[in-house]
Amino acid sequence: MRYSFTSGDSPGSFDLPTEQREFNRKLRLLESVQRNARLTNQLRDAARNRVVGGNAFSQHILGLAGDYVLPRGEVQAFMQSARDLGLSPVDETVKTKGTGPHVHVQAYPAGVIPRQVYQQIGVQIREEP
Numbered sequence: 355m356r357y358s359f360t361s362g363d364s365p366g367s368f369d370l371p372t373e374q375r376e377f378n379r380k381l382r383l384l385e386s387v388q389r390n391a392r393l394t395n396q397l398r399d400a401a402r403n404r405v406v407g408g409n410a411f412s413q414h415i416l417g418l419a420g421d422y423v424l425p426r427g428e429v430q431a432f433m434q435s436a437r438d439l440g441l442s443p444v445d446e447t448v449k450t451k452g453t454g455p456h457v458h459v460q461a462y463p464a465g466v467i468p469r470q471v472y473q474q475i476g477v478q479i480r481e482e483p
C-alpha cells in the first residue's frame with residue numbers, strides 16, 4: 355500500500371511494501387554479522403502497541419522496527435553494525451518493564467515518517483497535553 359502525504363506544500367508518498375522489503379533485507383544482513391542477536395518482535399498492530407506501552411508513532415506499527423535480545427557484552431558492537439547499515443538503533447537493555455531488555459532497531463530516526471502515514475493506517479492521533 356502506498357501512502358500519500360504532504361510535507362509543507364510538497365506532496366510525497368511512502369510505499370510501505372518497498373520500505374518493509376528494504377528493512378527486512380537490512381535485518382537479515384545485521385543478523386548475519388551479529389549471530390547471537392535474536393529477533394523477538396517486529397510487526398505490531400496499533401492495539402497491541404498500546405498494550406505494550408509503545409509510542410503511538412512506533413515504527414513497529416509499520417513493521418519497520420525490530421527488537422533484539424543479545425548478550426550484554428555485544429550490545430555496542432550490535433548497535434554499530436545497525437548504524438553501519440543505515441538503521442537507527444536504540445539501547446533499551448536497561449528497561450525492566452514492558453517489553454523487557456532489548457535493543458530496538460528502526461528504519462528511520464524518530465519523527466521522520468510523516469504522521470499522515472500513521473493516520474492513514476488508522477492510528478488514532480492524540481496530541482499530548
Ligand SMILES: [Zn+2]
Pocket residue numbers: 414419420421458459
Ligand atoms: Zn522496539
